[in-house]
Structure formats: structure tokens, C-alpha cells
Amino acid sequence: MRQSIFAIIIIFVIAICSFLLFILYSVLNYQSERQEIQNHLLSLSVSPYYDNVIKDSKIEIDRQNILGDSFECIMSKHASELYSRNRLQITFKNEIGSDEGGITREWISLLIDEIFDPKNQLFHFPTDNITQMSPVKEELISQKNIMYYRFFGRIMGRMIISKVNADVKLHPIIWKLLLNIPCNHLDFEKADPEFYRNFMKLKENPEIVIDLQTSFEEDGIEFIKNGKNILVNKDNINFYIDEFLKYKYITKFEKQVTEMKRGLFETINRNYLKNHSGKSFKLLICGSENIDFKNWIANTKYVNYYPAGKTIKWFWEVVKSFSDDEKKLLLQFVTGSSYLPGGGIKNIIGNNLYKTQFTISKKESFGDTLLPSSSTCSNTLMLPEYSSKLILKEKLLWAIKESNKGFGLC
Incomplete structure (x- = not known):
């Protein structure tokens, strides 16, 4: 026992x-x-430079010279000042405001518009039926202008750090090249289906280029060694097609893309993007332009207004009647960006990179004279209590279309 x-x-x-x-x-x-x-997260944020103290860098920008001022300010800084956790504090010349995130969002939105404006000769639309842009040809770029691509790379890095989305109109292939992802014929076909379809007909009808005594060059530039002295024939037509497409979509922009990558990885760690595809990288930078109206309503906070009250009911009826462009203008006016982060409006960022709900706050007024105003730092629309839905619509449209873009109170 x-x-x-x-x-x-x-x-x-x-x-x-x-x-x-x-x-x-x-x-x-x-x-x-x-x-x-923790070590992995640290590797994404710790500077490769010796001084890893978080710093604020103050930048003053003239609205009348956004691209030039921004270029001079950003490129005059050592990469360590722009890396990861270091903050940029943006102010506009002769304007009062403290940048808690809203002014940065507005600045980046305005800057991206300038970078992709064809008049600045940095990017262009390859053909009339393409909506995404590619860098202009290398031979058209001055020595100073090539630095603008490095500058643009730095701006993309800062967009990721600041969680700011904007309409970066890069060609799909460029997104992949920035991540060193190989491109193939499927990418070339998606880039311009009509051109690709017609170009591939050369396989069945090589005489089209043979009769013209076509060589392995384009606009006087050889895309293989000694290409100007090698004529296309039936034996090398497939090789010609492959090499021409690589030149058209990849080699032609190699120097510009290299500079973009250089600037990008001066501001963020390469590991941060190692698991991204071209599509997910684009979503990270651009966010989404699709606005889910019901989701917008469900993720809105009210201050001194009731969700079921008359003014709020009118407001949403008015916004629902807006065109897509008008809805984007409203988002721009209130948040500083017309694009939404991945996951939609519930993930918009406010002060110091924290999620901050889209908010409608009652603005004290007497009569119908005051316009709506906004605080882009807190994603807040200050909305007066108007006497009718028609007046609310008129005042809101005037505010988002005619007033200064984005920044209201910060």
C-alpha cells in the first residue's frame, strides 16, 4: 500500500x-x-548613421515655388536628418501654423502634383492612352534635373514614414523596378496592350522591320552592344523583340530609377519593403482613391452635434450628392489628403501619426454668413448650423473649392 x-x-x-x-x-x-x-522593428527604424537621436527638421516652403523650395530644402539635408524617425516640421512662408501632421500632408499633396506636372519635364505620359507616367528620356535631363529623381525618392520615403498618401502616377513597371522585381512580357503587355499586341505581330511578319533595314537601336541609342551595326533578320527577330521591350520599359529609365532608389533608401531601411510587390508598394504610397460612403459615415465622430440631428442629416445627403472629385476635395479640405490609406477612412492619421477619426464639430455662428473651416491636423470639419440644406451645400462647396487647399487651423 x-x-x-x-x-x-x-x-x-x-x-x-x-x-x-x-x-x-x-x-x-x-x-x-x-x-x-523588437530587433527586426528596430532595424526598420534605426538610422545607419552614427547619430540616432530623434530630431525635428524645420522647413519653410513658399507656395509660389513649392517644387524649387522643397528640392533645395530636402537635398541640402544630410540623409541622417531625413532617416526614419526624424520628423520634418513644415511651414508655409508668411502663414501661421504649427505642423502636427496636417501641413505635412498638404505640402506633400501639392509637391507630388508639381513633380508630375509635365511642364517640369521630370515625368511624361508615354502615349495618349496611358494614365500612368514614366520618367522623361535620360538624354533630355540636365545634370541638376537628374538629382530631382533622388529628391523624389527621398519624398516617397518620407511619405511612408509620415503615413501620407498622394496621387503618385508612376507607371506599374516603375513600381516593380524600384523594388528590383524582375519584369516580363506580361508586364510589358499590361503597360500598353495596344502597342504590345501590334509589336508582337512582328513575329509572324518580320519583313516589316527587315525591309526597313532596322537595327538594334532606337532614336540613335543602341540597346545591345554594337546594335547600330546589327540588322534585324528572321533568325534574330525574337531576340530583337525582347531587347527592344526591355529597352523601352526598363533600360531607358535605368539612371532615373537608380536615383529614385538611392533617395528612397536614404530615408527608410530596405528591409521594410522586401516583402512588397509592385501593387502593394503602390498602395502603401498612394493609398486608395475609392471612397466607401457608408464606411465614411460609420467612422465619423461628432462634437456638439447629434448623428441623427438635422444638420448632420443634411450634411451626409449633400456629400452623397457630390461627384467623386468633390468628395476628394472635401477629404483634402479636412484631412490634407484626397487619398485614403489602406483599410479606408478609419485609418486616417492625425496628430503625431496617430489614427484620428474624421470629425464634424459644431462651429458657433449667427446666421448663415460663416463658411465651414477645417483643422487638418485633427481631421476636423468645423461646420456651422445652417438654416437649410441648400445653404449648407453652397457654403461647403465654396469652402472646399475656393479656399486655400487643406490647412485650416493647426
């Missing part, structure tokens, strides 16, 4: 010890995994 009890006690002790060892192993394993994750 005693032996049986002793055996049971031994088994119980062994079981307890095994359980405690399991708990200890789990805790140690958890701590190890936690440390590994």
Missing part, C-alpha cells in the same frame, strides 16, 4: 516538474521571439 502511494507521489512530482519545465521553456521561447521581433 505504502509503495503504491509512494509511486503515485513520484508520478505527481514528475508531472509537476515536467509542467514547470514546459512553462519555463515557453516563457524563454516567447522572450526570444519577442526580442527577435
Whole structure:
């Protein structure tokens, strides 16, 4: 009997010890995994430069010279000042305001518009039926202008850090090249289906280029070694097609893309983007231009207004009647950006990179004279209590279309 009890006690002790060892192993394993994750996160944010203290860099921009001023300010800074956690504090010349995020969003939105404006000769539409832009040809770029691509790369990095989205109209292939993702014929076809379809007909009808004594060059530039002296024939037509497409979509922009990558990875760690595809990278930078109206209503906060009140009911009826462009203008006016982050309006960012709900706050007024105003830093629309839906619509449209873009109170 005693032996049986002793055996049971031994088994119980062994079981307890095994359980405690399991708990200890789990805790140690958890701590190890936690440390590994922390080290990984640290690697995404810690500067490769010696000084890793978080700093604020103040930048003053003239609205009348957004591209030029921004270029001079950003490119005059050492990369360590722009890297990861270091903050940029933007002010517009002769304007009062403290940048808690809203002014940065407005600045980037205006700057991206300038960068992609064809008049500045940095990007162009390859053909009339293409809506995304490619860098202009290398031979058309001055030595100073090539630096603008590095500058643009730095701006993209800062967009990721600041969680700011804007309409970056890059060609789909460029998004992949920035991440060193190989491109193939499927990418070339998607880039311009009509051109690709017609160009591939050369396989069945090589005489089209053979009769013209076509060589391996385009606009006087060889796309293979000694290309100007090599004529296309039936034996090398497939090679010609492959090399021409690589030149048209990749090699032609190699120097510009290299500079963009240089600027991008001066501001963020390469590991941050290593698992991204071209599409997901674009979503990270651009966000979404699709506005889910019901989701917008569901993720709006009210201050001194009731969701079921007359003014709020009118407001949403008015916004629902807006065109897509007018809805974007409203978002721009209130948040500083007309594009939404991945996940929609619930993920918009406010002060100091924290999620901040789209908010409608009651603006004290007497009569119908005042216009709506906004605080882009807190994603807040200050809306007076108007006497009719028609007046609300008129005042709101005037505010979002005619007033200064975005920044109201910060």
C-alpha cells in the first residue's frame, strides 16, 4: 500500500516538474521571439548613421515655388536628418501654423502634383492612352534635373514614414523596378496592350522591320552592344523583340530609377519593403482613391452635434450628392489628403501619426454668413448650423473649392 502511494507521489512530482519545465521553456521561447521581433522593428527604424537621436527638421516652403523650395530644402539635408524617425516640421512662408501632421500632408499633396506636372519635364505620359507616367528620356535631363529623381525618392520615403498618401502616377513597371522585381512580357503587355499586341505581330511578319533595314537601336541609342551595326533578320527577330521591350520599359529609365532608389533608401531601411510587390508598394504610397460612403459615415465622430440631428442629416445627403472629385476635395479640405490609406477612412492619421477619426464639430455662428473651416491636423470639419440644406451645400462647396487647399487651423 505504502509503495503504491509512494509511486503515485513520484508520478505527481514528475508531472509537476515536467509542467514547470514546459512553462519555463515557453516563457524563454516567447522572450526570444519577442526580442527577435523588437530587433527586426528596430532595424526598420534605426538610422545607419552614427547619430540616432530623434530630431525635428524645420522647413519653410513658399507656395509660389513649392517644387524649387522643397528640392533645395530636402537635398541640402544630410540623409541622417531625413532617416526614419526624424520628423520634418513644415511651414508655409508668411502663414501661421504649427505642423502636427496636417501641413505635412498638404505640402506633400501639392509637391507630388508639381513633380508630375509635365511642364517640369521630370515625368511624361508615354502615349495618349496611358494614365500612368514614366520618367522623361535620360538624354533630355540636365545634370541638376537628374538629382530631382533622388529628391523624389527621398519624398516617397518620407511619405511612408509620415503615413501620407498622394496621387503618385508612376507607371506599374516603375513600381516593380524600384523594388528590383524582375519584369516580363506580361508586364510589358499590361503597360500598353495596344502597342504590345501590334509589336508582337512582328513575329509572324518580320519583313516589316527587315525591309526597313532596322537595327538594334532606337532614336540613335543602341540597346545591345554594337546594335547600330546589327540588322534585324528572321533568325534574330525574337531576340530583337525582347531587347527592344526591355529597352523601352526598363533600360531607358535605368539612371532615373537608380536615383529614385538611392533617395528612397536614404530615408527608410530596405528591409521594410522586401516583402512588397509592385501593387502593394503602390498602395502603401498612394493609398486608395475609392471612397466607401457608408464606411465614411460609420467612422465619423461628432462634437456638439447629434448623428441623427438635422444638420448632420443634411450634411451626409449633400456629400452623397457630390461627384467623386468633390468628395476628394472635401477629404483634402479636412484631412490634407484626397487619398485614403489602406483599410479606408478609419485609418486616417492625425496628430503625431496617430489614427484620428474624421470629425464634424459644431462651429458657433449667427446666421448663415460663416463658411465651414477645417483643422487638418485633427481631421476636423468645423461646420456651422445652417438654416437649410441648400445653404449648407453652397457654403461647403465654396469652402472646399475656393479656399486655400487643406490647412485650416493647426
